[in-house]
Amino acid sequence: xxxxxxxxxxxxxxxxxxxxxxxxxxxxxxxxxxxxxxxxxxxxxxxxxxxxxxxxxxxxxxxx
Numbered sequence: 357x358x359x360x361x362x363x364x365x366x367x368x369x370x371x372x373x374x375x376x377x378x379x380x381x382x383x384x385x386x387x388x389x390x391x392x393x394x395x396x397x398x399x400x401x402x403x404x405x406x407x408x409x410x411x412x413x414x415x416x417x418x419x420x
Contacts, residue, residue: 364372376395383391400409 379391379395380388400406403409
């Protein structure tokens, strides 16, 4: 899934979480889903690996 050598440290994940939570609040309830889809597509493009993105989607769906 993710190369541990290239993974964010916990502090980086906390920063990302805070930025995401803030952006979801800014988007508001009517636009949060659209924002998340746009963000996912931008990150998939940056990742440049559809299979890896798909595995991330499956990992995120686990234990909801």
